[in-house]
Amino acid sequence: MSDSTAVDPSNVDQLRAWDGNQGEFWTSRADRFNEGVAGYQDRFLDAAEIDRASTVLDIGCGSGQTTRDAARRAVDGSVLGVDLSSSMIELARRLAARDELSNVAFEQVDAQVHDFPEQHFDVAISRHGVMFFGDPLAAFRNIARAVRPGGRLALLTWQPVERIEWMTAFRTLLAAGRELPLPPSTGPSPFSLSDPDAVRELLSAAGFDDVQLHDLAEPMYFGRDVDDACDFIAEQHAWLLADLDADDKSRAIADLRADLADHQTERGVLYDSAAWLVEARRR
Template sequence: MAAPVDPSNVEQLRAWDGDQGGFWAARAKRFDEGVARYHGRFLDAAAIDRAAEVLDIGCGSGQTSRDAARRAVDGSVLGVDLSSQMIELARQLAAREELSNVAFEQVDAQVHDFGEQRFDVAVSRHGAMFFGDPLAAFGNIARAVRPGGRLVLLTWQPVERIEWVVAFRTLLTGEPPKPPASGPNPWSLSEPDVVRELLTAAGFSDVQLHGLTEPMYFGRDVDDACDFVTEQHAGLLTALPEEERDRAVAELRADLAEHQTADGVFYDSAAWLVEARR
């Protein structure tokens, strides 16, 4: 990675530019399908007009960036991420969809020089929870947003409200999830007071959080969902003795069967739609 990375984000780079990023790139369609019921509401909140200049933070394989580009037909979109594999996939998909107003760069948004007051709106769909120094990161993003511009994030609510996390972690380890008290993790922006204080200190104002609850898709049937979930949580399973691993997978399959619907396997989830002004 040629662009500089803050020392506090080195471990995130190692994960997202390594096996974790590779898995997300290989399963990009499934991850997009998983949060599909949040996606439209999230993009609508961004209020992207035809001439907008948009920054997509932690863009992954670029679905949000590409859909933003379709709205900003006379503007442009820049998607950034630490994962070279997802950035390359995002470029391929944008080229396939003949989108000429979207670009992707592998950079650390915490320290990258985006320029001053360049963007009308900055967005992040579950990509802004992993900064080593969140205050520095959002301060850097704030500098890149024009006065009156907007920040729109989708982040997870506290873990106990996320049915699929609680279910999978408990079934595969025998214990409920215990999120880290601090540091980069999916729950680092799950507490409203923390989010308001952080974004205000970083230079944003009028910070608002709106609670959303939507079912998340995990597969067309039990076999499909089990393949995905066990691959995503392979680290938990490999730590178990073989007999316990077989038991855990059997219990997982039974739980997945209870969540089978005519449209696939779904589990409840809860997210915050975060909106703020520069």
């Protein structure tokens, strides 16, 4: 990130992660993440109600799959994708150029503090990209400021961790008997927007009305077979394996492979997941 780019102090750790090793991992595995959550994509974009002339803001756009899909709907409009990861933004730009999409742009910014044009966007969207703000209220107020009155907000966020089969299964298997805490439901976390009442309160305080959460459940894809899925999951959760000795690590991987085999289907290795589709309007 350039020295001239404003980052809120509460997001410094997120910048370090997403503009560092974590961002590099998801850049290298962008296709797998997009394949993993593909079951949610059409319903999510339909909820955004993007029309041909819409101006769209995609927050936490990653490698830009949702940004590009939005641009294909807003053929006479424009779409801006923003993210903290320079490597994912670079990939997003390359993929948009490959697809010859001239109505899309990408910027590496902190959406919590970035000076977006006021009341500019018709729609703001985010697919699993808004759970990591250091100050969520400040962030959503800034996003609301950028959306015109009456404009739409559409988010996809994870439901509570106990409903995310893949998360609980992988952490348990790779813990190898250790007692590991689950990710927190507050603060920068995949599950910081998993409580419907907290989401309604947050978005209402930020300037949005008619906040609705819809219960969605889709299988998550992790690989074409056990070997493919195991390589991906072991890399994604390498931090869980780092402190294990050789025997415990081998045992954990063997347990993971057995569980993956139980989830092998004709479509590949699938685990259950659950998300909230959040819709709101800018007041």
